[in-house]
Structure formats: C-alpha cells, structure tokens
Amino acid sequence: MKGRELLINLCKACDSGKSTAKLHSQILKTGFSHDGFLTTKLIPLCATFSSIEDAQKLFDEMPQRTVYLWNSLLRAYSKHKRWKKTWVLFKNMVSDEKGEKTLPDNYTLAIVLKACTELQLLKQGKILHGYLWKHEKIRLDLFVGSALIDFYSKCGEMSDASKVFNKFEKPDVVLWTSMVSGYEQNGYFEKAIAFFSRMVVEEGIAPDRVTLVSLVSACAKLVNLKLGRTVHGFVIRRGFENELSLVNALLNLYAKTDSVTVAEKLFKMIEGKDVVTWSSMISCYSHNGAAVEALKLFNEMINKGCLPNAVTVVCALQACAVACDLDEGRRIHELVSERGFDLQISVSTALIDMYMKCLSPDEAVNVFSKMPGKDVVAWVALLSGYALNGMAYKSIGIFRVMLSSGIQPDAVSMVKILASSSELGFFRQAVCLHGYVTRSGFDNNAFVGASLIELYSKCGSLDYAIKVFEGIIDKDVVLWSAMIAGFGIHGRGEESLKLFYRMVKSSKAKPNNVTFVSILSACSHAGLLSEGIEIFHMMVNDYGLDPGSQHYSIVVDLLGRTGEVDKAMDIINRMPIPVEPHVWGALLAACRIHHNVEIGEVAAKNLLGLEPNHAGYYILLSNMYAVDGKWGNLEQIRTLIKEKGLKKMIGQSMVEIRNEIHSFVADDKLHSECENIYELLGQLEVIIRLQL
DNA sequence: CTAGGGTTAG
Structure with a gap:
C-alpha cells in the first residue's frame, strides 16, 4: 500500500486522542502535512479527540483552502456548539478581502444555517435563503431544506418554513418531521397533528421515531390522552418501544394528562432510564400533587447513581413547593449551589417560587437579589x-x-x-x-x-367586572367561568346560576372542569344545596366530566354548610379518586361549624396523616375543640404545633394613605389605630384584611 | 463530511 492510502486508512481507525496524535506525527514525518484530503480527515479527528484549537492550527497551516477544508472546520466548530465562531468563519470564507473567496456548497449551507438558527440571526439566514435562489442544486438539497425549515420554525416563522417545504416535490421523512415539530414547537399543536396525518394518510410516508416524538409532544400539549394512547399503540406495533426519547415523550404525555398510574407503569418498564426519564417522572408526580413520591424518586435517582441536571432540580424544587417542605427545599438549594446550577435563571426562579410557597419570603428575596440576570x-x-x-x-x-x-x-x-x-x-x-x-x-x-x-x-x-365581561364579544370559557365565580364570591348564587344557564344555552363555549368549580362554589357560598347537587350531576352525566378532588371538596363544603355532615362523609367514602387534604379540610370545617366532633376527628386524623406539617389544619382542629369547650384536647394540639415548630403565616393589615400602602403586623391595637387614621384623614379608604 | 426529537421556572 502506498504511504498516502495507508494514512487515509489510518484516519478511519482513529478512535482516541492518542491514535490521532500518532497519526498526525506520521503525516508530518512522511511529508503529507499539506495534503488537502488528509487534512480534511484529520480536522474532525483533532476536534473530537484533541481540541478545536488544534484543528484550527491544522487549518491555518494549509496553503490552499478548498470548500471541503472549510466545511470540515465549520463542522468542527458547529459540533462544539461554537456558533458565533462558526458564523464568523463562514463570513471569512465567503469574503473577498484577501482575494481568497471560497464558494459555499450544500454542506456549508446546512452547517451555517444551523448556526443562524442557534444565534437567532433571522436577517442573515434570510440572506442565505436569498442566495439559494440562484443556486437551485443547493436549494433542492434535502439537508439544506431541512436546515432552512428548522431555521424558520425556530425563528417562529412557520409560514416561511412552509413555503420552503412546498418547494420540494418529494420531501422525505426528515422534511415532513421538521414541519411537524416546527408546528409543535410554535404552539400550533392541531396543525402539527394535521400535518402528520397528511404525511401518513395522503402521502403514505412511514413516520420514524423522531416524527413520533413530535407527535406525542403535540398530544401532551393538547392534553389529548385518547390520541396519545393511540400513538403509543402505534409505537409498540412499530417496535419503537425501546426508543428512549420516544418513551420519555410518552411518559411526559401521561404526566400532563394526569394519568399517574399509567406513567408509573411505563416508568417501571423503561430500561436504561436516563436523566430525562427520571426528571419526567419526578415532574409527573409534582404536576399531579404527589410531592412526597416526587421527592422519594429524586433521592432514589441519586442513590442509583444518575446525576440530576438543572431540569431535574427544578422538578424537585417544584415538589418541595407543593409539599411545603422547606427543609428538603433548602437541601436541594445546597446541592444547586454546589453544582453551579443556580446560574441558570430557571433554577433560581424555581428556588424563589419554592421559598415563597414554603412561606419563607426572606430566603426567596435573598435568591432573587443574587440573581445576575432577571427575566x-x-x-x-x-x-x-x-x-x-x-x-x-x-x-x-x-x-x-x-x-x-x-x-x-x-x-x-x-x-x-x-x-x-x-x-x-x-x-x-x-x-x-x-x-x-x-x-x-x-x-x-x-x-x-x-x-x-x-x-x-x-x-x-x-359592575366593572360585568362591564369587562359584556365588553368581550367572543366569550371564551375562561371568561364565563370567571364571571360565574365573580357572582359566586359575592354570594349572588342565583345570578351565577342564571349566567351558567345562559352560557349553556347561548354560547359556543362549553363548560369545563374550572367552570364547574366556579358554579359549584357559587352554590356553596349561597347555600343553594339542591341546585348545587343538580349541577354536580349535570357535570358528570351531561358533560361527561370527571370531578376532581376540588369539585368534591366544594360539594362536601356545600353539604357541610347546610348541616348535612353525614351525607358529606358519605360522598367522601364513595369517591373514586384519592381523597386529597382539602376535601378532609372542608369536612373538618363543616364539623367545626356544626359541632360534630365525632366526624371531625375522623376528618382531622385523615387530614393530618396526609399533611402533617400544615399549621392551618391544626388551628382548625383546635378551634373545633375550643367551640366545644374541650380545652384539654385544644391544649394538646397547641403543644403539638409548638413542638413541630409549625409556621403560621403572619397576619398583616394594610392601610392606604395618599396612594401609598402601609402594612402592619396584625394585632389588637391595630384596629383602633386604623380607625384613628381613618378618622384623621376622613376621605381615605381603609382596608383591613386579617388572615388566618 | 451533513438533517428532524424527549424532562424545567412565573
């Protein structure tokens, strides 16, 4: 074998820094260091196994620069995600300054368009697109096409992406997929699904694993479990069920459609779980209120040797917020600082949110003040x-x-x-x-x-609320729900009902779970027992909606207010879903009002079993004992609160004086103080809100 | 020598 051919073959065998260095010295010794073809091969090897700087040196030493040589260096920078450098290099390549202008080819354009995408250089990318008008061969290259579609869709210009797509007579599966995921990433979920079905049904193109990932994501965003399950079936039939990205996307689908048990089952079956798998499952638990499971899983993940990334800690912090678990939150904060994750805005923001929801605003402010860039x-x-x-x-x-x-x-x-x-x-x-x-x-x-x-x-x-409501011509379901709730909190249950029926009869908007929360709680506040129960049946029978624990807690509240504590207990016993704390809380509150210590204790026992660290519930229980004069029990509870060191939110009162709001920690003296100010200033409104 | 995809914060 001739020396040059031998070296070329050696390039193919390089798989480490050592072998690359050896090859390099051999090339130097045998005098092939200026061989363009060899250098083109050597540059990517250097970039992967040694350093990008070494690759650059090789390039710099070349007397002649072909488009192949440029491409290999451009690709090296792009692989290292050095997008700015890639872009600058490209500009050098095509500039005429030293009279060494090199014309880019289809390979060059695919790389450079990717750099434009990452750098969000919309104008420059469009110029490149314009350049392609004169170069049909490059323009109709499938790789350039997908890079262009991806460029436009990641810049939020789906109409341009679609124009590029339509220029191809026979787009391949990658081009179709680029469009599907483009629509998905820009929030056009229905369009993504429609495009997918056009591809499969009309064009008869078989989707691959990547296409299906985008499709599943669209289903997840639309909270469309039915379609998602169909896709899952398809995934299994096609034998893609071991494709990790795809399974992770499916896991996320079940997380977002509140199908925790399905998600759990899938999670257990996944082999070779990666950090995304774990994070998705943790997020699934947090998202569905199962904070304890989420944190358990987080620790299990670490014990099994899977390193959490920034996204994982965000999911775990969310769980701390849901569980009001300040201690765990602080522990994760330490971990975050050690790893330097707090440099990421999303992590710091999750920390702020966690501290706030754990009722430790000072720590939240501390995180906020240390953030370098705040969005x-x-x-x-x-x-x-x-x-x-x-x-x-x-x-x-x-x-x-x-x-x-x-x-x-x-x-x-x-x-x-x-x-x-x-x-x-x-x-x-x-x-x-x-x-x-x-x-x-x-x-x-x-x-x-x-x-x-x-x-x-x-x-x-x-009045103003109604004005806003009636001023909007095309009324969305959230507007109806808000207005129904508005009447509700004013105790105007009859008007809530009227509005609800007006919506049902005259509007295109269909009541959803939230609407039923509004109307049910309106009934509850107004004590409209039979009407509320009727609405509850309507929700299930006419609209086929599954009541969540929020609906149940309102119905329990409704029954409880009207004294039907036993019936409320009955409803809870027949709930088809896990009984969440606030349902027991509603029952406990009802028992307090109606002095039903017996059921009240059942409620309290369940409640404190689920949320042992919630100060409010202990107070509710102690109030119940107080009303009944059971001072011994009351003292027990008070001691328990002290022992556990539970925090109650500090009550604050506010006064507005000449457009400035002043706050006071609530105490008995405050009321008279406020009254004094009010008297003193006469015309000013005084608002006092004492919180539990 | 080359492409499209999965987890996260208000």
Whole structure:
C-alpha cells in the first residue's frame, strides 16, 4: 500500500486522542502535512479527540483552502456548539478581502444555517435563503431544506418554513418531521397533528421515531390522552418501544394528562432510564400533587447513581413547593449551589417560587437579589410570592420596578400581577392596571380578561367586572367561568346560576372542569344545596366530566354548610379518586361549624396523616375543640404545633394613605389605630384584611 | 463530511 492510502486508512481507525496524535506525527514525518484530503480527515479527528484549537492550527497551516477544508472546520466548530465562531468563519470564507473567496456548497449551507438558527440571526439566514435562489442544486438539497425549515420554525416563522417545504416535490421523512415539530414547537399543536396525518394518510410516508416524538409532544400539549394512547399503540406495533426519547415523550404525555398510574407503569418498564426519564417522572408526580413520591424518586435517582441536571432540580424544587417542605427545599438549594446550577435563571426562579410557597419570603428575596440576570418569570415569581405570603401590597411596587428596568411583561405576567392585586382588593389599583392592560393590548387575551373580572370582583366592584365581561364579544370559557365565580364570591348564587344557564344555552363555549368549580362554589357560598347537587350531576352525566378532588371538596363544603355532615362523609367514602387534604379540610370545617366532633376527628386524623406539617389544619382542629369547650384536647394540639415548630403565616393589615400602602403586623391595637387614621384623614379608604 | 426529537421556572 502506498504511504498516502495507508494514512487515509489510518484516519478511519482513529478512535482516541492518542491514535490521532500518532497519526498526525506520521503525516508530518512522511511529508503529507499539506495534503488537502488528509487534512480534511484529520480536522474532525483533532476536534473530537484533541481540541478545536488544534484543528484550527491544522487549518491555518494549509496553503490552499478548498470548500471541503472549510466545511470540515465549520463542522468542527458547529459540533462544539461554537456558533458565533462558526458564523464568523463562514463570513471569512465567503469574503473577498484577501482575494481568497471560497464558494459555499450544500454542506456549508446546512452547517451555517444551523448556526443562524442557534444565534437567532433571522436577517442573515434570510440572506442565505436569498442566495439559494440562484443556486437551485443547493436549494433542492434535502439537508439544506431541512436546515432552512428548522431555521424558520425556530425563528417562529412557520409560514416561511412552509413555503420552503412546498418547494420540494418529494420531501422525505426528515422534511415532513421538521414541519411537524416546527408546528409543535410554535404552539400550533392541531396543525402539527394535521400535518402528520397528511404525511401518513395522503402521502403514505412511514413516520420514524423522531416524527413520533413530535407527535406525542403535540398530544401532551393538547392534553389529548385518547390520541396519545393511540400513538403509543402505534409505537409498540412499530417496535419503537425501546426508543428512549420516544418513551420519555410518552411518559411526559401521561404526566400532563394526569394519568399517574399509567406513567408509573411505563416508568417501571423503561430500561436504561436516563436523566430525562427520571426528571419526567419526578415532574409527573409534582404536576399531579404527589410531592412526597416526587421527592422519594429524586433521592432514589441519586442513590442509583444518575446525576440530576438543572431540569431535574427544578422538578424537585417544584415538589418541595407543593409539599411545603422547606427543609428538603433548602437541601436541594445546597446541592444547586454546589453544582453551579443556580446560574441558570430557571433554577433560581424555581428556588424563589419554592421559598415563597414554603412561606419563607426572606430566603426567596435573598435568591432573587443574587440573581445576575432577571427575566420576567423571575420578577413575577417574586411578586406573586409576596401576594401568597400576605404581602400583596408589595406586588405592584415590584411590578413598577420591573417595568422601569426595561422588562416587558407578557400575558402570563399580566395574569399574575392582576391575581396578586386581587389579593389586595384596592379598587383604584384595579382601575390603573385595567388601563395598563388596555394600553398594552393585552385585553384581547382571554386569560387576562378573566383575571380582570376576578380582580374587579374581589375589589367589590361587580359592575366593572360585568362591564369587562359584556365588553368581550367572543366569550371564551375562561371568561364565563370567571364571571360565574365573580357572582359566586359575592354570594349572588342565583345570578351565577342564571349566567351558567345562559352560557349553556347561548354560547359556543362549553363548560369545563374550572367552570364547574366556579358554579359549584357559587352554590356553596349561597347555600343553594339542591341546585348545587343538580349541577354536580349535570357535570358528570351531561358533560361527561370527571370531578376532581376540588369539585368534591366544594360539594362536601356545600353539604357541610347546610348541616348535612353525614351525607358529606358519605360522598367522601364513595369517591373514586384519592381523597386529597382539602376535601378532609372542608369536612373538618363543616364539623367545626356544626359541632360534630365525632366526624371531625375522623376528618382531622385523615387530614393530618396526609399533611402533617400544615399549621392551618391544626388551628382548625383546635378551634373545633375550643367551640366545644374541650380545652384539654385544644391544649394538646397547641403543644403539638409548638413542638413541630409549625409556621403560621403572619397576619398583616394594610392601610392606604395618599396612594401609598402601609402594612402592619396584625394585632389588637391595630384596629383602633386604623380607625384613628381613618378618622384623621376622613376621605381615605381603609382596608383591613386579617388572615388566618 | 451533513438533517428532524424527549424532562424545567412565573
């Protein structure tokens, strides 16, 4: 064999840094160091086994630079995700400055378009696309095509992606898949599914594992369990059930469709679980309120030697928040700091949220203040957290600071600030925020509209809520639900019912689980027992909806308020789903009102078994004993609270004086103090909200 | 020499 051929064959055999270095020195010795073909082979080897700098050196030493040589270096940088460098290199390649302009080929364009995608260089990518008009051969290359489609879809330009796709007479499965996942990633889930069925039914193209991943993701986002299960069946028939990414996507589907038991079964069957598998299952538990299982799994994962990544800790922190488990949350915080995960905004934000939900706002603020870059999600976690901790008066100030630091709110953050303000109940602030919503063009968003309705309702201004509601012509189900709830919290159950039936009769919007929460609780607040029970039956029989534990707790509450404690107990005994704490809580509260210590103790026993660290429930129980004069039992409970070191949220009261809100820790003196201020200032409204 | 995909925070 000739020397050069031998070296080429040696390239193929290289599988380590050592063998690469050996080969390199051999090439130098035998005088082939300027051989273009050999160097093109050597560059990727160097980049993988040695360093990208060494690969660059090889390139720099070449007297002549062919398009192949450029491509190998470009690909090396792209493999190392050095996108900026890739882009700069490409510009050097095609620039005429030193008279060494090299024309890019289809390989070059696929790489560079990928760099544009990652760097979100929309304008530059479009220029490249324009360049292709004159180069049909490159343009119709399938690899360039998929890179272009991916570029447009990741820049959020699906119409352009579709234009590229349509230029291909015979798109292959990758091109079809790029479109399906493009629609999926841009939130057009139905379109993704429609595109998939066009591909399979009309074109007869067999989807591969990647296509199915995108399809399953679309099902998960649409919370479409039925279709998802069909796809799962298809996956098994095609023999893809060991494809990890695909199974992980299916696991996520079951997580998002509240099919915890199915998810558990699938999880146990998965061989070679990776960090995504574990994270998905942890997230599944957190998402479905099974925080204890989530944290158990998190520890099991670590014990089994699977290293959690930033996403995993976010899922675990969510579980801590759900479980109100401050200790575990702090432990994970330590782990996060050790690994340096807290540099990621999502992790720090999850920490803020966790501390807030565990009622430790100081620790949350501490995390927030240490964050180097704060995005809108972090700000909103902070301001919602304050509201959650009884300091809603701080939220609006934080919102202002956020705006002045140049962060643009999105629809979700508007919903959150409106919700935080509704905790406060200041009418004037509601009007201001309403103005902001209108000026910023958020008023066509159904969720924002619903939040406004809720805000006005909670500020005591049903008239304004109705105005917002009636002002929206195309009423979404969330708007109906919000308005029904609005009447409900004012005790105007009859009007809630009227509105509910108006919706059923005249609107295209169909009541969903949330609507039934609103109408049932409206009935409960107004004591409309028979009407409420009728609605509950309607939900099951006419709408085929499965009542969640929230619906059950309202029905228990409804029965409890009207004194039917035994019937409430009966309902709980016949529940087809696990009885969650708040259902027992509703029963306990009813027992307190109606002095039913016997059932009350049953409720309390179950309740404290499920949530042993919730101070509120102990207080409810102790109040029940107090009403009944069972001071011994009461003392026991109080001691228990002390022993466990349970935290009760600090009650705060607020006064608005000349547009500024002042807060006080609630005590007996406060009421007279507020009254004094009110008297002193006469025209000012005084709001006192004492919390348990 | 090359492509499309899975878990996360308000």
